[in-house]
Amino acid sequence: MLFMPWFGSFFVMLWSMAWITGFILLVSAGKITQPTLGSQYKQIEFNDEQKAFLWTQIFAFFWIMEFILALFQYAIIVGTCTWYFTSTQDTRGNFSLCQGFLWGLKYNQGSLAFGSFLLAVVWTIRLILEIVDKQMKKVKDENALARCVLNCTRCCLDCFHRFVKFINENAYIQVALTGENFCTSAMQAFILALKNAASFFITNGIGAFIFFLGKATIAIVNTAIGYVLISYVPDFEEDIDQPVPFLLLIFLMSYMMATTFMEVYGGVSLAILQCLYADVDICNQQGRPALDNSNRPKEMNFIIGVLSDAKPKPGEKQ
Numbered sequence: 001m002l003f004m005p006w007f008g009s010f011f012v013m014l015w016s017m018a019w020i021t022g023f024i025l026l027v028s029a030g031k032i033t034q035p036t037l038g039s040q041y042k043q044i045e046f047n048d049e050q051k052a053f054l055w056t057q058i059f060a061f062f063w064i065m066e067f068i069l070a071l072f073q074y075a076i077i078v079g080t081c082t083w084y085f086t087s088t089q090d091t092r093g094n095f096s097l098c099q100g101f102l103w104g105l106k107y108n109q110g111s112l113a114f115g116s117f118l119l120a121v122v123w124t125i126r127l128i129l130e131i132v133d134k135q136m137k138k139v140k141d142e143n144a145l146a147r148c149v150l151n152c153t154r155c156c157l158d159c160f161h162r163f164v165k166f167i168n169e170n171a172y173i174q175v176a177l178t179g180e181n182f183c184t185s186a187m188q189a190f191i192l193a194l195k196n197a198a199s200f201f202i203t204n205g206i207g208a209f210i211f212f213l214g215k216a217t218i219a220i221v222n223t224a225i226g227y228v229l230i231s232y233v234p235d236f237e238e239d240i241d242q243p244v245p246f247l248l249l250i251f252l253m254s255y256m257m258a259t260t261f262m263e264v265y266g267g268v269s270l271a272i273l274q275c276l277y278a279d280v281d282i283c284n285q286q287g288r289p290a291l292d293n294s295n296r297p298k299e300m301n302f303i304i305g306v307l308s309d310a311k312p313k314p315g316e317k318q
Contacts, residue, residue, distance in 0.1 A: 004097070005260040008072035012065055019061045026053055055124075062123040066116035070172065073267060074112055075100030078176045080271040084279075087297040103176070111175045111182035115168040122161045129154055169267065173274045192277060199273070207269050211262050218258035219251050226250040276300060 030044035046054065078100030086093030104112055133150055170189030171182055178185060193200050230236045230243045240246060279296055296304070 011068050063120035066119040070112045070116050071104050074104045074172050077271045081176045084275040089298045114182045173271050214262050215258040219255040222254035223251045
């Protein structure tokens, strides 16, 4: 499971290579012009049809890239949910990533495609704003008000992008739990987060702290190991006069890799939290105490008891 981000990045890289090939072919269809006679500077001009193809190609890149990432994310979510509900007090449940890929491609492909479509729209709008910002910087007498509006819009889009990613992740969990479509699952996830805002806030707060602590620990330990190797291994000590740039590179690479792996932790913890509330709802619908269920990981019993405020059974001391 920990290597899933690497596999996802590998398939995104394959898609990126294929997309770059197609994009270069589309760009080559443009007309090369020379704005200034006698100058070596050339530029490529496109007609309206070619521009439409280029923007379609750019949008397709973002859409398929997000779909690949969503598919791998969904596989981890399905594995977590099946593990939770197939666990008992004595045995561990089944964690199957292959089942997650099967469900994602066979049953819930449309939901993943729609969530990816929303992110692709946001990415495309952000790209357009970056192009507008670049064009405005070329103008000497740029409007301060326009610059302020553009920056505010970019900030709002960044917030909206984060919100869509949060809704998507929660919606995918509900899709795995209920089998509903994306919109219904997103609404259910949003209502669940509102109903249990305190639990989500505490879980996200603790998760964010552990998330940062894990990334920092991995980066610092790897940097320390690099420093020991550079300082005390003769081959490295002779060839490297200034270790600071190498140590900085080790820290940055370690931090990026740790971020990738810790994202798996964040997704799994959120999936377990929603499984927990689904478990409590199932018990409530069946009219039995939330603690009276053996089909859950035994570690969840204490948390279930706290969330449900289970009353003492008859005969027990208050």
